[in-house]
Amino acid sequence: MNIELLNVRIFITKNEVTVDAIGNHKTSWVPYYSCYATVSAEAGKEDTDAGMIVDNTKVDFTTRWCKKAAALDSTHYRVEFNDTLYDITAIDHMNYKKKCIKLSCQKVRR
Template identity: 40%
Template structure:
């Protein structure tokens, strides 16, 4: 576990005139093992008439109470300045040792 990752949580905030918008805030920061990044999990897809690379990776972190509450619908991962959406959360047979997140890079 040699790479630092930041888990961000989405929350809805209201601005001065009552509009609701999503805001991402840092929820948890830890060290992780990154796997499957690059050629093994990347593929090409067509997006808006152009061919783009769809990059994925896995992030494995040690189990703790904070990590056990991370969900794919409300969290995302920051790694080396890039944003990754969480696609799947694997608790590895619920042995409470590690949690593995499958992620896809967000296109901006």
């Protein structure tokens, strides 16, 4: 893996259930991991849904393998890049060689 291609910083957050002072359970996004990655396969697409224009941007992030990155899944984690949130749709472990991990992401709708 060519290290000089890892030129953008991404932040990975984890969805956890927290309990407040009076016992209410809430889901919140807490910081999990921060690393450098390569951005590739940017595909911007706008669709019309119920009269609204919806941005369906898809981006792939490739990062170095580590134990924290290997524990990622597509249901409990998301990526923050350039103050934009992306849901992880697929994780490719690149033939399980323990060199890099590719995260296929889609922009979060708000």
